[in-house]
Structure formats: C-alpha cells, structure tokens
Amino acid sequence: MKMGLDTDVRRAADTICEADEVTIISHIDADGISAESIFAQALAREGLHVRSVFVRQLEPMAMRHVPRDRSLKVFTDLGAGQQHLIEEHGFAADEVLIVDHHVGQPCGTAYPQINCMAHGHHKLSAAGLAYLIAKEIDGDNIDLAKLAVIGNVGDMMARETCGLVGPARAIVQDGVNYGNIVVRERDLNCYGISTRPVHICLGYSNDPFIDGISNNAGGALRFLQQLNVRLKTDEGRWLVWEELPFEDKRTIISALVQQLVAHGKETDRLLGEVYLFPDEPERTPLRNASEYATLLNACGRWAKPRVGSSVCRGDRGTAYREAEYMLGHHRAIIRELLQYILETGVTELSHLQYIHTGNRFPDTIVGIGAGMALSRLNWRKPILVMSAMVDDPQVTKVSMRTNEWALARGVDLQHALVRAARETGGAGGGHRIAAGAYIPKDVEEEFVGCVNRILEQQFASKGAHHC
Numbered sequence: 001m002k003m004g005l006d007t008d009v010r011r012a013a014d015t016i017c018e019a020d021e022v023t024i025i026s027h028i029d030a031d032g033i034s035a036e037s038i039f040a041q042a043l044a045r046e047g048l049h050v051r052s053v054f055v056r057q058l059e060p061m062a063m064r065h066v067p068r069d070r071s072l073k074v075f076t077d078l079g080a081g082q083q084h085l086i087e088e089h090g091f092a093a094d095e096v097l098i099v100d101h102h103v104g105q106p107c108g109t110a111y112p113q114i115n116c117m118a119h120g121h122h123k124l125s126a127a128g129l130a131y132l133i134a135k136e137i138d139g140d141n142i143d144l145a146k147l148a149v150i151g152n153v154g155d156m157m158a159r160e161t162c163g164l165v166g167p168a169r170a171i172v173q174d175g176v177n178y179g180n181i182v183v184r185e186r187d188l189n190c191y192g193i194s195t196r197p198v199h200i201c202l203g204y205s206n207d208p209f210i211d212g213i214s215n216n217a218g219g220a221l222r223f224l225q226q227l228n229v230r231l232k233t234d235e236g237r238w239l240v241w242e243e244l245p246f247e248d249k250r251t252i253i254s255a256l257v258q259q260l261v262a263h264g265k266e267t268d269r270l271l272g273e274v275y276l277f278p279d280e281p282e283r284t285p286l287r288n289a290s291e292y293a294t295l296l297n298a299c300g301r302w303a304k305p306r307v308g309s310s311v312c313r314g315d316r317g318t319a320y321r322e323a324e325y326m327l328g329h330h331r332a333i334i335r336e337l338l339q340y341i342l343e344t345g346v347t348e349l350s351h352l353q354y355i356h357t358g359n360r361f362p363d364t365i366v367g368i369g370a371g372m373a374l375s376r377l378n379w380r381k382p383i384l385v386m387s388a389m390v391d392d393p394q395v396t397k398v399s400m401r402t403n404e405w406a407l408a409r410g411v412d413l414q415h416a417l418v419r420a421a422r423e424t425g426g427a428g429g430g431h432r433i434a435a436g437a438y439i440p441k442d443v444e445e446e447f448v449g450c451v452n453r454i455l456e457q458q459f460a461s462k463g464a465h466h467c
C-alpha cells in the first residue's frame with residue numbers, strides 16, 4: 001500500500017469528522033493563524049463544535065491551556081517535535097491529531113500525524129495541510145485556499161523559488177478557480193506592492209540587492225524619476241506598484257534589469273509570482289498574500305492571534321481596525337529595534353555576527369529585526385541576535401537569519417542551532433534560512449562560539465572560504 005500525502009489527508013479528514021468536538025491548538029504566526037481559521041471555518045460548516053487555543057510555542061507552560069476534555073485535540077503548525085510533551089500530559093493517541101510541517105520527534109505513543117515532510121514536501125506549510133484536509137471534508141471549502149496561500153507565503157514557502165511550488169501551487173489554482181486569487185506570474189518580487197509608494201517598495205527591498213536602490217529609498221526615487229513614469233495621482237497621492245499601468249511597470253522592470261546587469265548581478269530573483277486577492281479592497285494589506293501574512297504576524301506577535309483569526313474569517317470591522325493598529329505598532333517597534341542594532345553595532349566572529357538586545361525588545365520580534373539588519377550589515381555573515389526572555393530571565397532566546405547567498409554556500413541555520421543548542425543544554429529549531437533556539441543564560445558565550453564553528457564547517461563543505 002502506498003502511503004502518500006493523499007492517504008494521510010483522507011485519514012485526517014475521517015478522524016476529524018468522527019469527532020463531536022474539536023479543540024484546535026495552533027501557533028501564533030501567520031501560518032498558525034491561517035491554519036486555525038481554515039479548520040475553524042471548515043468544521044463549523046460541518047456543524048462541529050470547535051474551540052481554539054493559540055500558543056507561542058508548545059512548551060510545558062503552554063500545555064496547561066490544552067483542555068483535558070473529551071474533544072479531539074488537533075495540533076496545527078506545532079506538535080510534531082513535542083510529542084513527548086503531549087504524552088507526558090497524558091493524552092492518548094485516539095484524542096490527538098497532529099497537523100505539522102516541522103521535523104518530528106516520535107515518542108512512545110503513536111499519535112496520528114499528517115506531516116508533509118514525511119512525504120518529501122518541504123514547501124508546504126501547516127495552513128496548506130489544513131486546507132487539503134478541509135477540501136477533503138467538503139469540496140466546497142475551496143474558498144479557503146486563499147487562507148492557505150497566506151499561510152504558505154507567511155512561512156516563506158515561496159521565497160527560495162520566487163513562487164509557490166508543488167502541492168502549495170495546486171492550492172493557488174483552487175483559489176484562482178474559485179475566483180478569490182489572481183496570480184501575476186512574472187511580477188516584481190518585492191514586498192509592499194499594494195500599500196507602499198513604489199520607491200519605498202523598492203528602497204526597502206534587498207532581494208535581489210540592486211546598487212543605488214536597495215536599502216535606499218531616496219536613491220530609488222531618483223532612479224524612478226529618470227524613467228518618465230507616473231508616480232503620483234492627480235491629487236498628489238503616491239501610486240502603489242499594483243496600480244501602475246502595464247507600460248510603466250515594464251519600463252521600471254527593464255530599467256531594474258539593466259541596473260542589475262550593469263553591476264554584474266543576477267536578475268533571476270527580480271521577478272516572482274505574486275498572489276493578489278481581488279475580493280479585498282485596493283491599497284490595503286489584505287490585498288496580497290505577503291502583506292496579509294505580515295498583518296497576521298503582527299497580530300500574533302503582539303498577543304492578539306484571535307484578532308488575526310477574526311480577520312481571516314471575514315471581520316472587516318472592529319477586528320480589522322485592531323489588526324491595522326497592531327501592524328502599525330509592529331512596524332514602529334521593529335524600526336526601533338533595527339535602529340538599535342545598527343547604532344549599537346554587532347560583534348563579528350569569523351563566520352557570524354551577533355548582538356545581545358537584553359530585555360529592550362520583546363523576544364517575539366527580534367528575529368524579524370535580525371533579518372532586516374542583516375542586509376545593512378555584512379550580509380555575508382549570518383546574524384545572531386540574543387534577547388532575554390521576559391517571563392524567564394534564566395533563559396536566552398536566540399534568533400538567527402541568513403540569506404540565499406549563504407544557503408547556496410552550504411549554510412543551514414536549523415542544523416547549526418539544533419546542534420549547538422544540544423551541545424550547550426538548550427533547544428533549537430526552525431528552517432535553513434531562519435532559525436531560533438532557547439539556551440541557558442550562562443552558556444551564551446560558549447553557544448555563540450559553537451555556532452560559529454559549525455557555520456565554518458558548513459561554509460567549508462561547499463568550498464567557500466571567503467566571508
């Protein structure tokens with residue numbers, strides 16, 4: 001018998017439909033929130049009683065929020081790596097379903113699990129899996145494909161390949177067929193195409209890095225002004241990329257290509273697939289997958305995942321206004337964090353650069369700040385940011401970010417942090433390009449040295465000796 005993803009999807013759908021009550025335990029990021037809202041809506045449509053619990057991570061303290069009742073506990077976007085914890089809390093195999101896309105750590109109890117990693121699909125997020133299960137429950141649920149695309153994009157599944165691939169791309173097609181997704185196949189691969197003036201959009205972007213434009217909004221504006229394209233409306237409002245006439249977009253893209261070529265840079269990351277939502281108002285963060293995902297992340301990171309979930313379910317009143325406020329707040333604090341990192345400066349080791357932000361910023365956002373700071377620092381060296389945990393001063397949270405350049409040279413942050421954390425008494429996880437760890441406060445120095453040595457080995461494995 002072939003045990004494909006389809007088989008697991010069917011089995012998960014059956015397990016859920018057999019339950020009278022369901023508790024969804026999900027992660028607070030865009031993927032976790034969209035996965036939860038897909039399940040919550042699909043199950044409510046079946047007349048099932050659903051409640052949701054959001055957790056920052058599945059750790060011992062968070063387990064007390066998981067109810068000990070007769071409901072089926074559906075763990076989404078988490079659980080695969082914490083099965084021992086679920087077991088320690090006395091949950092039996094027949095009251096649990098794990099829907100995850102992180103590396104699993106089995107325990108004595110064989111919990112039913114659907115995990116795309118097990119089927120070799122590395123570019124599908126938990127929201128993608130939740131959607132496949134929802135569609136299996138009822139084919140009418142294809143309106144929820146849009147939320148799966150937001151989760152996939154939010155988890156950076158489109159990043160490396162400049163677009164979603166495999167099962168995640170098939171989900172996009174469901175949304176196109178339903179009519180709430182429009183795909184622009186070769187559009188500008190840039191964040192903010194629905195809400196930001198074009199020069200801000202270009203100036204805040206750095207993938208690919210374009211000399212004189214990336215990280216330089218003033219330079220980007222001067223560049224655009226030379227092209228004779230219309231940048232403002234008659235009323236003097238800045239146009240966003242999505243609003244530009246086709247001709248102007250083409251003029252700008254070919255000028256950007258020339259700029260890249262003139263500096264001997266690759267042009268292949270300039271264009272990518274963009275997922276627009278025609279049923280959402282223009283010039284709002286709801287209008288495309290990546291900005292929508294940021295809105296959800298802002299809600300989650302500032303302890304309002306339910307606000308994000310309400311927005312996913314269609315609330316455009318109170319919840320949406322609150323989400324917009326969270327997004328503004330999120331951006332302001334991240335700007336401050338970025339400023340702090342750049343002004344304080346990082347310590348450079350041979351293969352990484354690091355900084356400790358103490359308790360100045362919430363540990364839920366330091367990773368984002370690290371990613372933004374990287375391109376303005378020495379982008380050849382992965383960045384490591386440590387921060388104190390507010391609720392546990394004995395624990396240090398570590399966030400690391402790198403870029404495609406380093407990945408192509410053998411760097412794998414997930415592997416590096418898992419290994420270094422294991423050697424120093426902590427725990428790590430994540431993805432090749434972005435990973436994190438929790439370590440005891442007193443091993444910080446040792447830990448950083450250890451990660452540096454592992455990165456040195458990784459860089460050496462692909463024969464790249466220059467940092």
Ligand SMILES: [Mn+2]
Pocket residue numbers: 031032077101125126155
């Ligand atoms: Mn995820």
